[in-house]
Amino acid sequence: MIVHGEHRRTVWLHPDKPYIIQVIDQRHLPFSFIVEDLISVTEVAVAIRDMHIRGAGCIGAVAGYGMLLAAIEAAKTASFDGALAASARQLVATRPTAVNLEWAVKRQLAAIANASGIDEKISVARSTAEVIADEDVASCRAIGRHGLAIIKELAAHKKVGEPVNILTHCNAGWLAFVDYGSATAPIYTAFEEGIPVHVWVDETRPRNQGARLTAWELGQQGVPHDVIVDNAGGHLMQHGQVDMVIVGSDRTTRCGDVANKIGTYLKALAAKDNGVPFYVALPSSTLDWDKRDGVAEIPVEERDSTEISHMEGWSGTGTETVRILPEGATAVNPSFDVTPARLVTGIITERGICEASENGLLALFPERK
């Protein structure tokens, strides 16, 4: 994506020191654009756990690069395999819901195991990390092309110049991946093609990824948008102001149940009640083929209650954090919810669009039968 006129990914290897991972530290957006260097597995684990980087695809890509550091660190120990396995466990333990994390770590473990000799193992870890990141970019690009067809169809029923109104929740944008994003990819592609689009951006309490990240991203690309409070979507749908919903996912089961940021389920219910198509855009690295019933089986991360009791914002001279709850009030913070497949109109993947069902997904991914 273009940031301040320059093309950027969310994670990359230092151009001169290819053992240092560089990431955009998303905690500071939209107020400051800061690149952070990660030089150890522990720093990578902290960056994922404390959400310097976040979003399923980005977490997976950063974990892929983290495994390169794991191989470099393991090479300095007496037991390469033992140290590598310990680092893999450390990374996987950081966040439970986005399956891309475990997927990337397992892929690295398999690739490294197949290489012989320490130098080759490190070299394979480096190339696999780059492949994971490049595939993420290619998948998001393809999701954009497939999703474009849906937006084009909606645009065909509009008056000339009237925008297609798309509601999205949280940030399944460029910042949640390596580039382009999943939910935002069809929007960016339509925008590039000159189709008038307008995005309703759910602010996405408690961490405000919509208000802080999606709004910033769309602004950088020049895509028209308005931030709305999380509870406004149903009202806008009742008044015909939402043509479609596109969200991302952190883990989707083989039967099409979708885990995504808390509040997504309520948007899907409102969309169903109002006949608004509800699409989920995801690369296949987000599919968990071992799970069927999302509500029963997907682990939902519980985050610290201070994310609810406190809010951060720009004071005019810097960021400030203030308490918004009565002193002593307690809060509970489940970070994701599961939208059952029956509420999902379709899943947009890098291989095309399918019904949210086992048959639908297997038609696109027959190798998983």
Ligand code: MRU
């Ligand atoms: O907690 P986060 O910010 O890592 O949550 C991830 C998300 O932003 C959303 O759930 C998103 O819609 C899916 S991630 C591609």
